[in-house]
Amino acid sequence: MKRIRLRVSLVTVAFVLLVAGGWWYFWPTNLGGSTKYVITHGTSMEPRFHSGDLAIVRPSSEYKVGQIVAYWSTLLHTVVLHRIHAIQGNTYLFKGDNNDFIDPIHPTRAELLGKLWLHVPRAGLWLEYLHVPAVAAAICALVGLSLLFGFGEQQRRRKRRRKGAQGSVFQRASLVNTTPDHGSGPRINYGAFLTASAVAVAVFAVLGLIAFTRPADKPGTATNPYTQQATFGYSATAPVGPVYPTGTVHTGEPIFLSQVRELGVHVKYQFVSTAPHSIVGTEKVVLVLTGQTGWSRTIVLTPTTHFTGDHTNTTVMLDMHHIEALLAKVGALTGLPTTGYTISIEPRVHVTGSVAARPLDLTFDPAMNFQLGASQLLSEGASDTGASTNSGSAAGVTAKRAGNVGTPTTLPATVSALGVYIRISLLRWLSIVGLMIAAAATVFLYLRKRSETFEESVKIQSQHGHLIVPIVAGEDLGWPPVDVPNIKALVRLAESGQRLILHNRSGDVDTYMVNDEGTVYRYQVRSSKVVWGEWTDAPVPVDHAADAAEAA
Numbered sequence: 374m375k376r377i378r379l380r381v382s383l384v385t386v387a388f389v390l391l392v393a394g395g396w397w398y399f400w401p402t403n404l405g406g407s408t409k410y411v412i413t414h415g416t417s418m419e420p421r422f423h424s425g426d427l428a429i430v431r432p433s434s435e436y437k438v439g440q441i442v443a444y445w446s447t448l449l450h451t452v453v454l455h456r457i458h459a460i461q462g463n464t465y466l467f468k469g470d471n472n473d474f475i476d477p478i479h480p481t482r483a484e485l486l487g488k489l490w491l492h493v494p495r496a497g498l499w500l501e502y503l504h505v506p507a508v509a510a511a512i513c514a515l516v517g518l519s520l521l522f523g524f525g526e527q528q529r530r531r532k533r534r535r536k537g538a539q540g541s542v543f544q545r546a547s548l549v550n551t552t553p554d555h556g557s558g559p560r561i562n563y564g565a566f567l568t569a570s571a572v573a574v575a576v577f578a579v580l581g582l583i584a585f586t587r588p589a590d591k592p593g594t595a596t597n598p599y600t601q602q603a604t605f606g607y608s609a610t611a612p613v614g615p616v617y618p619t620g621t622v623h624t625g626e627p628i629f630l631s632q633v634r635e636l637g638v639h640v641k642y643q644f645v646s647t648a649p650h651s652i653v654g655t656e657k658v659v660l661v662l663t664g665q666t667g668w669s670r671t672i673v674l675t676p677t678t679h680f681t682g683d684h685t686n687t688t689v690m691l692d693m694h695h696i697e698a699l700l701a702k703v704g705a706l707t708g709l710p711t712t713g714y715t716i717s718i719e720p721r722v723h724v725t726g727s728v729a730a731r732p733l734d735l736t737f738d739p740a741m742n743f744q745l746g747a748s749q750l751l752s753e754g755a756s757d758t759g760a761s762t763n764s765g766s767a768a769g770v771t772a773k774r775a776g777n778v779g780t781p782t783t784l785p786a787t788v789s790a791l792g793v794y795i796r797i798s799l800l801r802w803l804s805i806v807g808l809m810i811a812a813a814a815t816v817f818l819y820l821r822k823r824s825e826t827f828e829e830s831v832k833i834q835s836q837h838g839h840l841i842v843p844i845v846a847g848e849d850l851g852w853p854p855v856d857v858p859n860i861k862a863l864v865r866l867a868e869s870g871q872r873l874i875l876h877n878r879s880g881d882v883d884t885y886m887v888n889d890e891g892t893v894y895r896y897q898v899r900s901s902k903v904v905w906g907e908w909t910d911a912p913v914p915v916d917h918a919a920d921a922a923e924a925a
Contacts, residue, residue, distance in 0.1 A: 412425065412427060438460060593784035603641065603643075636690070641687075657676060657721045659672065719738060737774055
């Protein structure tokens with residue numbers, strides 16, 4: 374009894390948790406939940422979504438570029454399911470995967486309904502049937518009838534139990550067995566396992582249907598990154614002395630104008646990509662002088678030169694006497710000081726070619742900057758007018774600009790469930806292996822259940838156990854037995870006379886008896902046997918005359 378109560382408690386707790394989880398994840402928003410069911414229409418999200426698919430979306434604390442999100446369109450007055458293309462402050466830009474334009478409506482954070490949580494292909498068509506009045510009425514009628522008949526059957530069972538509890542028992546108390554029935558120890562419920570394995574077969578069959586009705590691959594775009602980088606350095610000769618003991622100046626060392634009159638600036642351009650590429654280009658190096666008032670002058674140091682390949686090296690010389698003389702003349706004419714100018718060495722690179730067989734046409738305009746002081750030329754590192762990353766070391770300063778080229782490719786298709794994306798190819802293998810294992814388990818459990826001894830007795834006990842009392846006496850009870858054709862007839866006799874059914878197991882025969890005012894009604898079942906290689910569950914008729922002759 375304690376075990377039964379424990380099982381009931383565990384089942385109740387599991388059921389409550391299951392209902393709570395189902396409410397939390399699947400209860401729709403129009404009924405107070407947080408889940409939105411969206412039936413897709415149109416072709417804007419092909420090839421991933423098609424008309425009639427069901428998309429289940431749930432609110433998220435964070436939305437990122439690339440996620441598929443549902444929002445309310447004030448222009449179309451309906452829910453739109455598209456992919457986030459960009460985020461601008463509190464507004465989101467959306468675009469359909471199959472569209473070549475951005476959605477005209479830019480919803481705010483409050484107008485987002487949720488991101489994609491589960492995608493069920495073609496399920497939206499079945500869900501739309503529920504909105505048909507005739508279908509909805511039929512479903513309600515079936516549910517109502519099921520509840521009605523279920524309640525009626527429950528009431529009838531309660532009445533039978535009360536009658537059985539109030540009925541009289543045999544007067545011969547010595548016949549009643551107060552110990553467990555013979556062979557009624559713990560049994561493996563093969564029927565429950567068989568049901569579970571059959572459900573597993575159905576589940577894996579559905580997974581296989583989903584996996585094999587969808588393509589294993591989908592068109593996609595492979596990104597082939599590349600980087601343009603320019604590495605700058607400088608060197609000069611100077612008088613050997615306490616300032617420059619070796620008589621040379623290298624990148625990173627201070628440049629004193631009294632010691633250095635000519636500065637060599639080295640520029641190394643390189644195009645880097647792991648993808649196959651073919652590059653040609655041009656380079657022109659200019660000197661740009663910029664004053665604090667906005668005055669600027671550009672001087673060409675090297676004319677436009679062509680190069681082939683993904684790199685080129687150039688060295689230009691800065692004549693500091695010439696630069697100081699030019700700035701002194703500008704100062705004399707404008708009254709500006711000759712210090713505080715920025716000196717920039719700018720290689721202007723234009724490359725064409727291909728990366729991963731895709732055409733390429735790029736420009737790159739990095740710069741190495743110096744600040745001109747009264748007695749020193751200070752290096753300020755490298756810069757780039759575009760999106761770039763800069764770094765410096767003793768070997769030089771580098772400006773980088775990254776990009777990528779997209780090429781059509783084939784990507785593995787996936788299906789999402791509970792926020793987890795599974796490849797279609799993997800899902801196919803899982804469905805095949807799972808189906809084979811579940812099918813083998815179903816066959817094994819079916820044959821095992823068919824071979825179970827006293828299978829009909831197990832059914833009788835499960836259906837009419839509230840009326841059955843086990844006894845230890847044999848068949849000779851002093852009453853002439855009357856055999857009935859089936860257990861149902863014996864149950865009707867017990868219920869009509871408010872009697873209990875006595876059960877005795879002797880060898881391979883189960884005997885069920887009801888004493889109705891001195892007349893014993895009996896139904897006997899033999900254990901299941903193999904007949905000519907075939908399984909049979911039918912009760913084998915008991916030859917009482919043969920049993921009596923054998924006993925004599």
